[in-house]
Amino acid sequence: MAMTYRSHSLSLRALLVLAVVSTAGACKPKSSTPADRAEIVIGATLPLTGAEARIGGFYKEGYELAFDEVTKQGGLDVGGKKRPVKLLLNDDTSNQATAVSLADRLINSDKVDLLLGTYSTSLVEAQTTVAEQNKMPYVNGGGAASAIYKRGYKYIFGTLSPVELLGATLMTWIDEQQHAGKLPKPSKIALLWENTSHGKDFRKGVSDYAAKSGGGYEISVDESFELNGKDFSALLGKVKAAGTDLFLADAHLPDFITLQRQYTDAGLCHKVVSYGARGSEKQAIETLGKDNVSYVLSGVWWSPQLADTIPLAKKFVESFKAKYGRPPEWYQALGYETARALFIAIQQAGSTEREAVRAKLATFKIDSLLPGGTLEFPADKGGGAQNAFVVQQNMPDGTSPIIYPKEVAKAAGVAPSPRCTP
Amino acid sequence: MSRLVDMIVSAVLLAGLYATMAYGLGLIYGVLRVVNLAHGGVIMVGAYLGWYLHEQLGVDPYLTIPVVLVVSFALGVVMYRLLVRRLPRGAAGGPASLLLLFGVWLVLRNIVYVVFTGNDQAIRTSYSSRSIGVLGSHVSVNRLVVLGIAVVIAVCMHFLLRKTLLGRAIRAVAQNADSCTLVGVDVERIYTLTFGIGTALAGVAGVLLATIFSFNPSSGSAELLKAFVVVVLGGLGSVYGVALAALIVATAEVFAILILPSYLTTAVGFLLLVLVLVLRPGGLFGVRVLS
Numbered sequence: 001m002a003m004t005y006r007s008h009s010l011s012l013r014a015l016l017v018l019a020v021v022s023t024a025g026a027c028k029p030k031s032s033t034p035a036d037r038a039e040i041v042i043g044a045t046l047p048l049t050g051a052e053a054r055i056g057g058f059y060k061e062g063y064e065l066a067f068d069e070v071t072k073q074g075g076l077d078v079g080g081k082k083r084p085v086k087l088l089l090n091d092d093t094s095n096q097a098t099a100v101s102l103a104d105r106l107i108n109s110d111k112v113d114l115l116l117g118t119y120s121t122s123l124v125e126a127q128t129t130v131a132e133q134n135k136m137p138y139v140n141g142g143g144a145a146s147a148i149y150k151r152g153y154k155y156i157f158g159t160l161s162p163v164e165l166l167g168a169t170l171m172t173w174i175d176e177q178q179h180a181g182k183l184p185k186p187s188k189i190a191l192l193w194e195n196t197s198h199g200k201d202f203r204k205g206v207s208d209y210a211a212k213s214g215g216g217y218e219i220s221v222d223e224s225f226e227l228n229g230k231d232f233s234a235l236l237g238k239v240k241a242a243g244t245d246l247f248l249a250d251a252h253l254p255d256f257i258t259l260q261r262q263y264t265d266a267g268l269c270h271k272v273v274s275y276g277a278r279g280s281e282k283q284a285i286e287t288l289g290k291d292n293v294s295y296v297l298s299g300v301w302w303s304p305q306l307a308d309t310i311p312l313a314k315k316f317v318e319s320f321k322a323k324y325g326r327p328p329e330w331y332q333a334l335g336y337e338t339a340r341a342l343f344i345a346i347q348q349a350g351s352t353e354r355e356a357v358r359a360k361l362a363t364f365k366i367d368s369l370l371p372g373g374t375l376e377f378p379a380d381k382g383g384g385a386q387n388a389f390v391v392q393q394n395m396p397d398g399t400s401p402i403i404y405p406k407e408v409a410k411a412a413g414v415a416p417s418p419r420c421t422p
Numbered sequence: 423m424s425r426l427v428d429m430i431v432s433a434v435l436l437a438g439l440y441a442t443m444a445y446g447l448g449l450i451y452g453v454l455r456v457v458n459l460a461h462g463g464v465i466m467v468g469a470y471l472g473w474y475l476h477e478q479l480g481v482d483p484y485l486t487i488p489v490v491l492v493v494s495f496a497l498g499v500v501m502y503r504l505l506v507r508r509l510p511r512g513a514a515g516g517p518a519s520l521l522l523l524f525g526v527w528l529v530l531r532n533i534v535y536v537v538f539t540g541n542d543q544a545i546r547t548s549y550s551s552r553s554i555g556v557l558g559s560h561v562s563v564n565r566l567v568v569l570g571i572a573v574v575i576a577v578c579m580h581f582l583l584r585k586t587l588l589g590r591a592i593r594a595v596a597q598n599a600d601s602c603t604l605v606g607v608d609v610e611r612i613y614t615l616t617f618g619i620g621t622a623l624a625g626v627a628g629v630l631l632a633t634i635f636s637f638n639p640s641s642g643s644a645e646l647l648k649a650f651v652v653v654v655l656g657g658l659g660s661v662y663g664v665a666l667a668a669l670i671v672a673t674a675e676v677f678a679i680l681i682l683p684s685y686l687t688t689a690v691g692f693l694l695l696v697l698v699l700v701l702r703p704g705g706l707f708g709v710r711v712l713s
Binding site: 235240254265292 | 424435540541546551564565635638685
């Protein structure tokens with residue numbers, strides 16, 4: 001009997017809560033539509049918690065700096081009228097399902113004007129489908145896999161050049177060293193890649209280059225690994241057994257840290273070591289110790305060292321240092337540039353109307369802080385930027401100078417790695 | 423030959439880690455029949471506690487183990503007294519305990535998010551990347567220490583359960599709690615202590631993991647799953663069974679790379695789990711219970 005009473009009591013309480021929630025929902029004013037608002041609302045999600053939290057925080061810094069600058073200028077000049085811009089940012093918790101549902105909420109419930117993207121290929125890949133279905137222009141600086149831009153989508157634009165190009169750029173520098181007699185011919189490659197579109201692109205970039213090298217390279221180990229893996233000892237055992245010269249891996253920051261730690265533990269040593277875009281991050285150097293990341297090669301989308309040759313990069317570095325008191329890494333630069341590209345598209349379109357902004361993004365070519373100094377989203381590349389990569393190498397003194405391409409290089413690259421010289 | 427040695431060494435070292443992660447889960451399930459889903463959360467908390475003591479006080483991570491043991495034990499006792507003991511015993515408590523302890527895990531995770539942010543952390547010491555030669559293979563000093571601690575824990579647990587009055591009481595309660603009550607054993611006290619010991623072991627596993635891998639507040643789920651596989655494979659009620667099961671899982675995973683792509687090797691453990699559940703539900707070394 002007591003049980004029955006308790007059940008009834010619980011049901012009543014649940015009904016009461018439901019009633020209060022429903023009433024609150026009914027009383028809540030409806031989200032204003034973009035046309036009603038004076039301010040422009042840009043929606044975005046970033047991984048502010050979870051595995052990619054640190055990088056998500058970096059992108060947030062880039063976004064916020066771009067929004068601050070517009071606010072200081074009194075807003076965006078849209079059709080001859082200054083309109084304030086607001087960032088509506090949600091935490092997608094590094095989770096695909098959350099990223100998708102939040103994008104849907106931003107578009108259909110919060111009625112944002114336009115969208116900025118999240119970080120990491122897997123999240124961007126999932127989120128872009130929602131943007132495309134809703135015909136919402138979506139500019140991202142966090143998704144680099146070519147798969148994102150090969151689906152024939154019309155509303156997706158990305159400032160990150162494809163990872164395939166990253167693999168090929170690293171191989172170009174390596175090839176120069178081989179031609180200079182610093183690396184054996186043929187060089188045996190251990191090619192490890194995360195089992196994602198990002199990793200597959202990297203693999204393709206390296207494999208295609210090796211295939212066209214006329215016997216200059218032989219891929220002896222070609223293995224993928226699970227994203228956010230824990231134990232790589234078996235995989236590294238395979239690498240060790242293959243006796244390779246070059247260790248080329250594609251990994252996100254957490255996997256790079258784990259993998260490189262176990263690589264060092266296993267006493268492995270290669271003439272060239274690279275983890276794709278990872279290696280020069282402050283966190284990696286702090287976590288692993290600079291000795292353990294010395295001579296690691298990384299191909300990145302941007303470097304603060306470009307400030308010496310690209311005026312916009314210089315301006316960005318100065319603004320970033322003034323706001324945050326430290327130099328930026330490429331993550332913040334890409335976040336900033338992504339937001340800036342969207343702002344310019346709005347201004348040039350003279351409207352926040354989705355089709356007008358999309359058309360402008362698809363056709364404009366603007367000055368940029370990225371390598372090459374300009375930015376465009378070519379339609380024949382699915383809206384993905386094609387700027388060149390810069391190659392950096394970690395030095396024993398803790399610096400990571402650009403070593404390639406020559407026009408922007410700050411130091412000569414070192415090969416073979418002295419860590420591996422008996 | 424050298425590769426074979428490398429693989430065997432890797433498997434043994436990995437087994438040490440797996441066994442450490444599984445002891446606590448196995449003990450709690452064996453005695454209380456509760457699948458402690460908060461186990462992964464406590465592993466994560468143990469990692470943070472070890473890291474915090476190391477970073478703030480400069481204590482060697484392995485010397486933080488006694489502190490982590492005490493704090494985790496206290497956490498386990500509080501969890502049991504406040505929450506777990508209110509659950510219905512037996513099959514009826516199954517779903518409720520899963521939900522409750524999953525909730526505890528979420529709370530722990532979010533507290534750590536708030537306090538330490540979601541950034542990846544790692545313990546780095548002067549010997550973190552040091553390795554020594556064993557039979558021509560490079561062996562990480564950290565991993566050797568972890569293996570050593572795993573063996574010490576196994577021996578201590580065996581001694582505790584077999585040679586002490588408390589251990590006998592724990593085993594007796596695991597076999598028949600009602601009969602224990604009749605002969606004067608304070609079953610609630612045994613449950614409390616068992617939950618505390620199991621949680622303390624999870625905390626220690628966290629410190630050991632933190633010396634090898636980086637971690638963040640989301641860590642723990644992969645460890646929980648792996649521990650679950652080891653416990654089911656090893657069967658309940660046998661410390662050495664758990665250790666041997668850990669060795670089997672680790673060996674299967676390490677050697678799987680000879681025939682499988684790397685990203686599929688972690689699935690081997692789960693394949694073993696399914697096979698054991700189908701063919702030998704009591705585990706490879708479990709005690710057959712007659713109805």
